Amino acid sequence: MYSEKVMEHFRNPRNVGVIEDADGVGTVGNPVCGDMMTIYIKVKDDRIEDIKFQTFGCAAAIATSSMATELAKGKTLEEALKITKQTVAEALGGLPPQKMHCSNLAAEALKRAIADYLKKQGRIDELKRLGLDKLSEEEEHEEEVCEV
């Protein structure tokens, strides 16, 4: 059911763990499946210098978090924000349709980590410019990501 690439990332996920002194943290939960994902970033000169993730979810959720963090590492914040569920899924050689929402979790968690960083830095204008100001705390757990 999964591509070789997905299985490879599931077997050996990159960037698993926690960054204790992270500059930004993004968590998304999926109320339907009960899945959960957290991404931690360390930022230097607006570049993602280090990134780690934790995932409570299926093999696709683990593989997509791994791929998303790998894609984001070393990128500028603006570049990293261009990572979508499609980008992640494509980099993994595709995902079964019912697993696209897991990919979305990864892209969302990354976006939230960046938003969290900008917020902490007080860079509210940029937050607005990038459309990240609407990712409120409450919304976090209402993501509608489990449609089939």
Add this chain to the structure above:
Amino acid sequence: MPYMDYVSGCPVAERVVEAMLPYFKHPGNPSSIHSVGLEARNAMEEARGKVASLIKADSSEIVFTSGATEANNLAIIGYAMRNKSKGKHIIVSAIEHISIINCAKFLQKNGFEVDYAPVDRYGKVKLDELENLVREDTILVSIQHANPEIGTIQDIEKVRDAIKDVTLHVDATASLGKIEVNVERLGVDMLTLSSNDIYGPRGVGALYIRKGVRVNPIILGGGQEKGLRGGTENVAAIVGFGRAAEITMEEWKSEAERLKKMRDRLIEGLLKIEDTFLNGHPTDRLPNNASVRFSYIEGESIILSLDMEGIQASTGSACTSKTLQPSHVLMAIGLKHEEAHGSVVFSLGRWNKEEDVDYVLEKLPPIIERLRMMSPLYLKKKKGGG
């Protein structure tokens, strides 16, 4: 390489295949009146006799179907259609097989009223509540004998007492060959049987319909199976089912003893892993079922990790279901979504050996540990926040 997913599918026994082989090529149609047809008919009737004696029924009470799902459809829809003039209320338990649940929903959309009998946290039907659900116009109650996912065995005799003389259908798919299934002792009116679950071929099952119980066919055809199931009979599969029943009758008791020992050792070992809990009833459970849940992690990743080690099992996690809903059985016993998430069913069968249990108990703990190390929930708990 331990296969521990007998609940999803069983291998067909070599002895069964041998019995079937002549009938794959055999041209006989049991409905034909000539000698070749008669050969097929005789083989089929012999099989019917074997299936009947396995459950202590009369062969005239056995209707062959394409499997347990069809037998369940025939029992629920066929019975309701035939008897709707007597009432339009039926009761099924909340943890029935999905084919029963969906038949009940179908009837609900077609003018019937359905109540779902609740179960306790071990998966036992709450008998007093069941009793209260029975009404004047209740025509049918369907309660499974044992649950394949959590292993819990129902007290069918007590169910019978609770519902008085209302017609009772029992799905014995999971219990046949594992515990005693005797239609007289259970006091049932209809009983679903599956061939593959006793190491017979797929594509065949049966419904026991006690003499005098009236059912409408749901597959209309040329009057086969006493008009209850149209379509030329799948003779080879039926012969295989018969052979499987015969073997089961001889061997089920000693086999159940053997499986139970392995199961107990497996459960004991699994529960040694921290934050691991048993699903289902601790003692009233199928001898081959070890159903547990591991906190903080998800079933699909456990199953795939096990598969990499050559171990096959199954899970009720939402992530693996087509609808992304957790198993209705796990919800009915009161588990939270995240608890259902980490549930894994190991189901043992005829080809498992003691060393399979050792192998699983050796390979599993590091898998659980590895997945937990990735889980944000586990971290939270370790920090004392969860």
